[in-house]
Amino acid sequence: MDAVEAGDWIAGRPLQLVFLSGLDPINKEHHKNVVSVFRHRSTEKPPLQIRVVSGELDIPPKRLEKASDRGILRRDWPLKYLEKVPALIVVFIDLDWNHPSWEEKKTEAESKVASVRASLRHGTKVALVLIQQKSTSVSDNVAADRAHELCQACSLQSKQLFIFSQESLLDTSKLELAFHELCQTFYQQRLKTIRSRSIPNNSPALVVRQQFKLAFLSELRQDTHTALRNYRLAYDQCKDTVEQWDGVDVFEWRSVVGLLNYKMCELCFLHSTPLEAINQMRRHTSIFFSSAPGIYPTPHLASIELLLWKSRQCYQFAQLFEKSVLSGLSALATLNPGTHLDQAAIIYSTANNEIAALKRNAPLNVPYPTPDPLSNSTNTVFFGQRPWRVNCEGLASAEVEAAAVTAITQRLVVNHEGVITLLSAALVQYQKYGCLRMRKKIMMEMANTCYANNDIQKALRYWGMVLKDCALPYSIRKDMMHRATWAAYAIASVQDFATCCIQLMCPAYSEVLPSNCVPCFFDMLNGIVPGLPFPNDDASNEQIQIYQSKWQQELHDGPKVFVVQASKVAELFLEVCVSFLENPTVEPNSKVPVRIEILSKIDTSICIKDVVVHLQSKKNSTEPIQPAENEPVIYDPLHLGSVEISREQPMQRVVMLDLGRAKQTYMATVTKVVVEMGKAIFGQIEFDENALNRNFHVENIVGVEYLKIGPEKTNAKLEKEVNIDCLIGEVTTTELIIRNTSKSSFHNLRLDFKRKEQKHAEAAAVLFVEEKGTELKSEFSFEICDKLLADAIVTFPLMVSAQLIGDYMLQLELNYETEDANQRIQKSSILEVGVTAKDPFTVTSSVLNMNGIPMTSMLNNCEHILNVSIQSTASIIISSVEFLMADVVTSIETTNGGSGNALNDDVNADEVICYSAAIRVLVKEDEPETPLGRMSVEWKRAAPDACTVRSVVPLCRIPVLACPISISSHIKTNPAIVRQPIEICFELTSHLKEVAELSINFDLNDVFMFSGERKVTFTLLPLSSRRITVVVMALSAGRLNFPKLSLKSAQVADQILQQALRTLPATIFVLVSLSYGGSEPTSLNI
């Protein structure tokens, strides 16, 4: 009945058949190796199917066409080329070129080839392979001659003779490629032969057959694109002639079309054109799925056969699709194998319905016909051929046809399992591609199929799973609920019927699906047989009797219980709202009121036997915690007793809960509310956390849904908020006033500062000075007093020194003991002290040259001025500064190294004070930046009793440029007086490791008269100095430009020399006369 299966060959890709002859793997070891090498196939190797043959070749002769062969495609034709007719026969012979009996061996080879050739049909190619001990070199003339001789003798072309050396046994790739080439030639010849056959009257069957053969041989030739074209031509031929199909041959045509469609889709997927495959399947569906089923063998059977064929087509396509997905194709929600499996299942389900209808109408007590007309079903000649019509011209005899109809009818079975298998496969696919709604649809279909299969429990389970979804439209839900309720009623399942009833009692259902569920439910609870759930539905009296007797039996059998999990149904006629009438955070050990409200959506009042409220507290933490710490505190369930409720009369209760063992950071929640009801049948509706407060807006809930258990309220507080405003490093004293706000005394008060328990990192760096102590400590513990009476205060001086800037809180832990029933209880509370710490001053340092010009870089070996500006943030007194120079920096001032002691400089807030030092840098290696060192500043607040603080601040970092020639000047005449000779000495020092040629040129200036050599050229030895003295006479007094000179050297770049010259003073101050400037006149060079 099913579409005829093509056979196993359709599953794999067709391979070129090659026979190996002349090998004796059993007796000869090297032959065995040859066989094993050839038999080892992989995807990289040519697509050959290699078989070792021995003895007589069994190649089928050419078949003569008979007039009685009416059919489209022979079932065994593809097998002919896959298993029987080889494309190539390879004859193996052990023969070396220098074999002593060459002639005899040659004759043997000739006879072997001739024997093989004699048994060949269909133009199979022959090749000869000589297995030799050693490999032959290319230049071996003897070998070439003998090879030619052998080819002549065996009538083979040179490309059909191969040498296979035992030394290169493993390398068969070249040989296999050569075999593949010969096979290609064979299939090409076969294609030509088949293409040249004329088709009388363009018979559709013959055209399809020819195109199929061409396509299949093209596949064997590995030309899949041509194969696809030929399959498509065959398919189009079927499509174009669908109207001409003989009514009795429709099944056969359909089988062929199915086969062609399968091959086309397979090749499309192979060519990585999945969209083409999907489109082909769509085309196939639109053309052939809607075609008329025909009337043979009977209209009903033809219709069933068409449905089964359609289902099979969808299934096969889904299989191909899935195979392609497994090979790397990415499918989508819109395009995935699931839709086709779903389609197959739906069609199969329809077929099942039709089969069931056929079975119902089939005459009973008709024996199965003998002989069996379907016995040949696996041995038919053509695809889709009717087994009882094998070897028949047209229809079989009327008796045989009638017997066939009877046999088919009797063999047909309703196969719900098949549908469920298809649906399960579709379900997996939809799950994979995230099609949640389609998944639900499949579950609905599974439920319907299970129901049809009389597996009602399973059906009810599936319905329950789908009905759980609130997003499902009521129109769909209504239908399922209707079926499920009937099913539960029919099998008298208390649990399922109660589940359905409590859902149907919702007003939303009662509007779209009127039912008698309320009285039914109450009757059931009271042990009375419930009436029909839907009285308007047609049900025969016999059926009603059966159902009611089942219920009678069920209720009579003993106590029954049902438990409904409210979270597993979308809605039900009761709603439970729970809340805590408290602040969101409560203290441990407190008693909290819990509010429970139960609303009914039905007018009829219902008697609830008991309401049990389950509560628990558990650790509320996102951090990983030890399991032992995570032990929830489960409270004893609260029983609210019996109550009667209705729509008008909801139940509202408030009960007190003692939080008891729940600790700080725990969270108290209502975990479950169980509503118990029923007399004869005991029912429980469990509202777990997901079902509680489900349909209530947060703003409509009185109180809070859960309670956080916070810290215990402390009774020891700071009298007023304390905020310490301090400078970094200074010790600030603040007075803390602690008040006992409780009604009892505190004992043994102790204040601790624990670095590790601070919220702020800056707070952890604060240092403390203990009372009368001189040491700075990172932690402290101080006994404040032994007893603090109720409402009394205690004062405590806190001395802190902040080390990091910012606004932060110090958390001080106050530990004390309280008396409770003659027992001391240790308690602690946190006191928070605010700190605002800032830097005492900001320091900026810069480097100037000797003329007071700021520099972005320094010259090595030259003198500079380091200028440090201190901007104070508060009123301070700087008592001393000290330059802590880096190793490479030398202070030129030799008296106290640039440091100043006992300065007593008053600096107000936001004022700036500068300190300078003359320095010289001596760097040996090139570095991008050189740190100049640090500066130590001793300061104190401008307030009485302030302590001195020593702050060390870093100086700037500055790049140091190399200066191979340094130059300095010295005015020997002191003071410089107008119209008097002034002797100036220039000293040039070389820092080079080589000799430097230098020439100095003095620039004449209008304000000076000059005496000496204007241009001096000299050689400066490595690391040596040279002094050049010139005498000038100033023509006017005052601040004059310093006599200029220019330097040139072949060894040093001009730019560097220019930089060196900038270290010279820019001006010279010349006095009018010796007596003008006072008693001790000096010349100044600034």
Added chain:
Amino acid sequence: MLGVVGFFIYARENVRLFDSINPQYNQQTLDIEIFTFCSLDIVDEKSAKATEMFLGQLYTDQKWKSFGYITNTGVRMILVLDATSPASLKDQEIRLIFKRFHGYYCNTISNPFYQIGTPMQSKWLDEGIRDLYSSNN
């Protein structure tokens, strides 16, 4: 026969705002409902990558085919057509239907008494549906 089977509007969270099934197909309401429900899966998938409001064909089976449209605010519209109908609507015509209903939707939500997210009852949509089904015959 253009084979218009029904028109559905869903809010961004797939809450149904409007539904209408051609009275000719009243016998198959359940099938159409399930089919439309499944089409929402494809809307969800396509909406993430949509470059225009019209989503094209969503889903098809032996009986029905659905087309989708998603507005800038995420409101989804689904048009269900009869897959077996001999005459079918062209792509441009389907786009026009959606565009027209988008306008009707905007008119409907412009009603100050309409509460966003609740089922829609408006003369605009009713007239639109009447026109749609009348052109069907």
